[in-house]
Amino acid sequence: MSDQQVSAPSPQSFAMLTISQRGLDPVVSVSFHSGQASESDSAQPSAECFVYPDRAPILAIDQGALHAHVSVSTPECVSAQDLDFARELAHACLRYFEALQRWHTPTEPGARDEQPSPESPEAPMAYQGTPDKPGLLD
Numbered sequence: 001m002s003d004q005q006v007s008a009p010s011p012q013s014f015a016m017l018t019i020s021q022r023g024l025d026p027v028v029s030v031s032f033h034s035g036q037a038s039e040s041d042s043a044q045p046s047a048e049c050f051v052y053p054d055r056a057p058i059l060a061i062d063q064g065a066l067h068a069h070v071s072v073s074t075p076e077c078v079s080a081q082d083l084d085f086a087r088e089l090a091h092a093c094l095r096y097f098e099a100l101q102r103w104h105t106p107t108e109p110g111a112r113d114e115q116p117s118p119e120s121p122e123a124p125m126a127y128q129g130t131p132d133k134p135g136l137l138d
Contacts, residue, residue: 015063
C-alpha cells in the first residue's frame with residue numbers, strides 16, 4: 001500500500017465530436033460536458049432558444065467551437081411530430097435537471113436514489129398551461 005494521497009480529477013468543461021461506424025452506417029455523436037470554468041472560459045456550455053415571428057424557433061447548444069442546433073425540417077409549417085419531439089426533448093431536459101439537482105443538493109443519505117412524490121415541494125417544475133394553451137409537459 002502506498003501512503004500517497006490520490007486527488008480527485010479536476011472537472012473541466014469540454015465538448016467532444018465523435019465520428020464512428022456501426023456496420024456500414026456512419027455515426028456522429030456530439031457531447032457537451034459542463035464543469036468548473038472561469039467566467040471568461042468559452043468552453044462552458046450554453047443553451048439558447050431563438051424565437052422568430054414568422055418561422056419555427058431554433059434551439060442552440062454551444063460549447064467552445066462545437067455548436068448543435070435543433071429545429072424543424074420545414075420552418076414555416078410545424079407538424080404534430082415536431083411538437084411530439086419537442087415535448088420529448090423537454091421531458092428529457094427536465095429529468096436531466098432534476099437528477100443533477102438531486103446530486104447537487106442531497107438532503108440525507110440515499111436522497112439521490114429517491115424520486116419525489118408529485119405533491120412534494122421537490123416535485124418536477126413542469127410548466128402548467130391554460131385550457132387554450134397546453135403546458136409544455138402536458
